[in-house]
Amino acid sequence: MPDIGPFDFGSVEPDELDKDTERLRHILLESVKVLEKDGDRLINLVESILLKDQPSERDPVSMEQYKQKISSLSNADALSISRILSQCLNLANVAEQHHLVRSVLKANLAGEDLMYSCEHTLKSLIDEGISPDTIYNAICEQSIELVLTAHPTQMMRRTLIAKNNAIGNALSELEKQLTDYERFEWEEELNREVKATWLTDEIRRKKPTPEEEAQGGWSILEQNLWHTLPRFFRILDRTVEKYTGRSLPLGFTNIRFGSWCGGDRDGNDNVTADVTRQVCYFSRWIAATLFYREIDALLFELSMVKKTDSMADAALAANERRQSNKPKSILTLYKEFREGIPEKEAYRIVLAEVRDKMLLTKKKYEDLISGQTPCPDDVCYETAEEVIAPLKMCYDSLVAIGGKAIADGRLLDIIRRLNCFGLNLSKLDIRQESSRHSETLDAITTYLGIGSYNAWSEEQRVEFLLKELESKRPLIPVDFPCNPRVQEVINTFRMAAELPKDSLGAYVISMCQKPSDILAVELLQKVVGNKHPQRVVPLFEMIDDLVRAPTTMESLFNIPWYKKRINGSQEIMLGYSDSAKDAGRLCSAWSLYKAQEILTKLSEKHGVKCNLFHGRGGTVGRGGSPTYLAIQSQPGGSINGRLRVTEQGEMITAHYGQPGMALRTIEVYTTATLKQTLLPPPAPLDKWREIMDFLADVSSKKYRSVVRDDPNFVRYFRASTPERELTHLNIGSRPAKRNVLNPTIESLRAIPWIFSFTQTRLILPAWLGVCDAFKEAINKGWQQDLVDMYKNWPFFSTTVDLIEMVLMKTDPLIALRYNDLLVPFELQSKGKELIDLLNETVNSVLSLTSHETLQQENKLLQHFVSIRRAYMDPINYIQAEILRRLRSQHVDAMDPILIDILIITINGIAAVVNSVPAFQWYSLVTNLLLHVSEVVIKFKTLLLLPDLSDNLL
Template sequence: MKTQRRLELLLEDLPCEYDPHEYYETTDQLLEPLLLCYESLQLSGSGVLADGRLADLIRRVATFGMGLMKLDLRQESGRHSETLDAITKYLDMGTYSEWDEEKKLEFLTRELKGKRPLVPPTIVVPPDVQEVLDTFRVAAELGSDSLGAYVISMASNASDVLAVELLQKDARLALSGELGRPCPGGTLRVVPLFETVKDLRGAGSVIRKLLSIDWYRDHIIKNHNGHQEVMVGYSDSGKDAGRFTAAWELYKAQEDVVAACNEFGIKVTLFHGRGGSIGRGGGPTYLAIQSQPPGSVMGTLRSTEQGEMVQAKFGLPQTAVRQLEIYTTAVLLATLQPPQPPRELKWRNLMEEISKISCERYRSTVYENPEFLAYFHEATPQAELGFLNIGSRPTRRKSSTGIGHLRAIPWVFAWTQTRFVLPAWLGVGAGLTGACEKGYTEDLRAMYREWPFFQSTIDLIEMVLGKADFPIAKHYDEVLVSESRRELGADLRRELLATEKFVLIVSGHEKLSQNNRSLRRLIESRLPYLNPMNMLQVEILKRLRRDDDNNKLRDALLITINGIAAGMRNTG
């Protein structure tokens, strides 16, 4: 009862005055007497009793622990650097962020090997830094029984991982000293998240550097059963370089990370940070898992599910069971019968060439065209999204109006609303056109038939092209976009048609979604509802931009946004 009461107090954020010896702090502590009872019943010939309700209870405790579900923590790597800046300045050691990578690693490794806390209890730091320190304090109090992974977003160096390990160790040492006993549970596993194309290209090197450090390798073996988890981000890489290039860079990054871990005899779990839309790595689960690089799914896999997709996939018991069956089947097949790698080096070289052209076309439009940002704000409801109470995070990472600081979710969300779904296909047509014009059409068709990754990539792009609507996108431009920028929209629509043409050439299909009739029927059945909502949204945006304080118009806009998102089956 005291264990239950302590958990209730934790949920209510109230202090617990019980002695730690009067309740179970961890799942292992709770399992110990249950397993002892089970073993005793078996030895005394009462196996029927042992395998009944007691076995069910043991399974529940082993599966759900004492907190039902573990939560991951996530923080940007820059916040940890700011925290270590404050600490090293306070200790007159210099400014951590100004050191080169080797000096950082030397400092972090030395402190990790030490037995004293680094952070003085009397230190006074800015609120943002204090928030980071407080987070590690809470993590030390709860331990790995309640928390899962500590994910470092925008990770790019080995020092990003060791910085978290040091702050985690420091918080646990400080708390242990106050309690006069070890902290509950174990340390959280630290998971670097590689998001941009540049960081994905360096992911394997970062993991190799980490595992070459004796302290870190021993820590992984001792505290995490020789298991390294690495997260790859689909959203920012797609916004950074376009969907096609992002898919190829993600594929290569996974190959390199797996190879790096194999070199040191360390097992790896790849954590896929997917969104709900194709532009952010979404798509059919089975297809996605079956197209991973060989050796990247060895009985383990983690993947995010976006909010509205959780409801769609797990909202009912029947659909939840079906989704778990899909995950289980796909992971088992990918483990026992790994997907085929590219048959010949020529295919990889061709992918590099298509990716290069695709990325150049994407970036020349999105980042280098001086008119694009203004066109984006006019042609989509992105500017109005910031005033609406939707989403769990700010639309931007920093107070800048540029595309670079815009989060991937509102970026994809805005284009999905206009039915142009530009992030999922921009640049693809240019890449495929270049390859076909050089005489590689038959090679591309062979790649589509025989290479699961390439087939999956083309199929997903074809699927999203089936959702794109040329007339609707054109209507947004005609009503909302300044006349001087409408030619940019016309160019993009011509590129959409070219992309459709060459995707069909590669796949060998006569029309979009030819091999997915259920999707075609689904799209066609929703058009009578989607089209009026888009027309209404255009008119509301037109009026709202003349009268932006009109709350009735804002409410009406929110209704159209929700309706279109439901009709398109995803937001961002």
């Protein structure tokens, strides 16, 4: 079999990761040989188009011949080659994720000091002079909520994600001590899963529904996080007791989960009130099912008869209720068992009642989902507190009789799960665009004959809203006639008022610009009679919105009604993706930093606890960055033990798709938040602020001059990237554009904007404007100041390092190929200008960081990037050719094979650029440079683009 993988290790010796990667690649190629009738020819063909030389070593003559070879490929061969290369990249990612978990395990077994672990962080805080009491209180008061969203960046089907997990599990089992027979079985399992992956259609053939997007989040919660959280709490508890002398409280949880899947209706008409209702019902049904299983298992475990008097009284009362009430039909199967419980087994008697009521709760949501009449509310659970009360009684009784070790088993795990997940796994946020609320109020005021709400000034709107908020009369007539858009908004608020308590989290207002936008939602919640209104969260997205945010919030804090309504706590969401699309990454990062500072101080002035909700994406261009560094680089005092952040698209699988990864992710969120709270970074010097203002201004002007002011830019963008073809991907229920009839930058959503440039390896949005900003700053004599900022200011150094990581994944030659092949001749000069600017940006960043090459200190990182390029670069050249062929055909007669090739190449490129391979995490481990002892890896040199699993080491 020919060697299709150029493994030139240079000074880096092959290690276990390389062996796993080679093993999986070998199985794949053998599978192709067996499963495809011309498998040998295909493998030889793949070998012939691999680019084994690095970009700097590729001479123009050979590259011209290479392009001709790609152009001569038949559609059928291009499809097979793309599939093989894409699978090689996917299996490399699987091997690296497995290696990551293995490395952490080895570090723990060897007693290594694992960076950002609970042990490492608490020890370092003690060494810094932080008192044990301060640490304990900070942990107990910590509140972190991770919000799973359905943003369309997860290219891979859930079926293939599951197969990847199975491959990783087989690799793990093969490293254990096994008998010959057991080893044979697991090797066969590994072969089966790789072969099954090859035979599985990697293309999503239909667009997912909002309900299906929600299912993806539930599967992560049910299969991984459900088991991970109790384990994490035990680790944290032991560490806290070791360093503070006290155990965590029984009701402790610092981690909770939210969701936008099925609730985010901003620009997505597929998300209706009925959809949101069904998603909430399904979520509570899954939670009831999981808790029923756990309580049923616990019932059999707690067979002890020794008990406290209060426990005996509770069991007696439960028995009396059982005897006085006729068993419900759903409990008939359990009647004999319950009556057979000896009266002295008080724990079982109490738990049997809890279990049966949980079963009725499960049945209630089954009925609601299927449209049948549900069980009465009084025989079901509505809140987690109702379940916790009898469980806590069992816990206290066991502790009192000397059975704390028993109580701290499954019983404690269930109590902690109830505190973490509640009875709905994750609270569902609702998000809607502000103009939809204004449109609804305008329809109401116009119908009532009191004027047009939309025509009123801001002062008139606020006056009207406050008057109605304090009024007791109904605002919406029973027979109110309105258009479907308005009716859907009203239906959503009515649905929210009818859902069980604690089903919903925040109501997020996108494109929020003024106080009336927030008050409008408060009024609409009131007029539908919502007894448990959601907290209303303004989302400030664009640069101008971020600048106006403090004025907007100050106006609200000065309103007595509003101040009373928020009860001392205000959540504010900050948009990273849209602000970066608006003015570029450098300006966006600084605007967000300043907004956090000002909003934090403003809230303190008004005696309000400010909770900032970070709407980060995965890639750097959408605000993404390695989690620990992102948290540490926030302004001091802006987190203060509270963090709410989105986990978007492919990040959900990357961070939580495997139990070991999920555990590490949760741990890093906890330790980073704790350290940022107790040891916040100092405020930047005034001179640094002045320079950052200048850099942001210059970079923003350059960015906007290219993206917004150039009348030909949109044409160039749509021609040079696969943006027009993204509709074939079926990766999300939401449309890619806000207005498909008006193809402007404003109409394009931030995700496809970044995604499209990532595919061509230009990655323009993440670096455009940076070179001009640095150049102008140096011209003003600030070169040494920039160096000082990079060395001593976490915010600036993280921002620059992330840009350097982005640049490492760019490729000017590949970007030029898209330009030459796809862009009209009259616009090709625009692409060449941008590619020249990319090269200038690389030089300017290297000058600032004093590096000769990008990521020069991380030889291990460079080694693995070179391996990936051998597979990914040919995919790029094939994609450019396929786009040319597609665009030469009539739109109604596109060859379906070409569309399949395009989707597969997009998948393959995304598998690298929209994921962070495991090798980048070596830099987060102290004393864990496996087989590369001569390499000194700075903690800042994490591989760019998304922060997929960056947490795990």
